Amino acid sequence: MSFFKHNFVTALAILRNPSKTLEEISTKTSMQALAFLLIVGAVTALLTPLQLYLGFEDINGLHAGGQAEFLAKDVSTEYKLGVEWRPPLIEIFYIFILAFTTGYLHIILKAAGGKGSIKDTFKMIVYGDAPGLLFGWIPYFATVAAMWAAVIQLLIGPVVLHKISWTKSCVIFSALIGLGIIEIASS
Numbered sequence: 001m002s003f004f005k006h007n008f009v010t011a012l013a014i015l016r017n018p019s020k021t022l023e024e025i026s027t028k029t030s031m032q033a034l035a036f037l038l039i040v041g042a043v044t045a046l047l048t049p050l051q052l053y054l055g056f057e058d059i060n061g062l063h064a065g066g067q068a069e070f071l072a073k074d075v076s077t078e079y080k081l082g083v084e085w086r087p088p089l090i091e092i093f094y095i096f097i098l099a100f101t102t103g104y105l106h107i108i109l110k111a112a113g114g115k116g117s118i119k120d121t122f123k124m125i126v127y128g129d130a131p132g133l134l135f136g137w138i139p140y141f142a143t144v145a146a147m148w149a150a151v152i153q154l155l156i157g158p159v160v161l162h163k164i165s166w167t168k169s170c171v172i173f174s175a176l177i178g179l180g181i182i183e184i185a186s187s
Contacts, residue, residue: 007039014130018152022160025127030119033126037094040133044069045090047137049083056139068093069136101125105154112172114162124161128153150177 001009013021025033048069072089075081081089106114106121116124131148135141154173158164164172 003035004039007036010036010127011040011130011134014127014152015134015148018128018156019160022124022127022152022157025123026120026161028123030122033123034095034098037098037126037129037133038091040130041068041091041094042087044133044136045087045094048072048090049086051137051139052086053083067097071097098122098125108172108176109158109162109164112158112164112168114158114164116158116162120161124157125153128157 010021010025013024045068052073068090069086071093072086075089076083076085102118102122102125105125106118109116109121129149129152131145131152132142133149135145138145150173154176155169158169158172159166
């Protein structure tokens with residue numbers, strides 16, 4: 001199976017059965033995870049400008065892809081760059097957001113007694129964002145995709161890859177989603 005096809009098969013597997021797929025990807029390397037992000041993320045990176053061109057401004061910052069879209073939009077507007085600059089900017093911002101998210105979430109999971117490594121946190125964030133990366137460009141469905149990604153990243157991922165109890169994972173999920181809602185509401 002080709003490398004590209006394998007990444008999309010993995011993305012679809014995450015959508016169908018996140019727990020099983022997260023267990024299976026625990027053996028993948030960090031470079032394979034990064035390649036997954038950039039290859040599958042290219043869907044949103046390439047199709048978001050089309051969405052904007054068609055007049056839909058439904059970009060949300062609830063998932064890593066959405067955050068990268070916001071940053072790319074701001075940078076391209078600030079520097080008067082054309083829409084053709086958005087895909088590479090989105091892909092670049094994916095990497096920065098991934099590094100930041102992995103760091104702070106790993107600290108939270110370790111404080112909660114998580115047993116996974118930082119590589120596990122990295123993979124949890126990357127592969128867990130599959131719904132947002134695949135569907136984050138679709139107007140008015142992007143928010144559903146972002147919440148779907150959050151459930152995989154913040155609820156299922158910690159249980160599977162960090163061996164945290166469902167109770168602790170629910171508390172972490174609720175706290176982070178609550179903070180996100182407060183941030184959005186105060187904007």
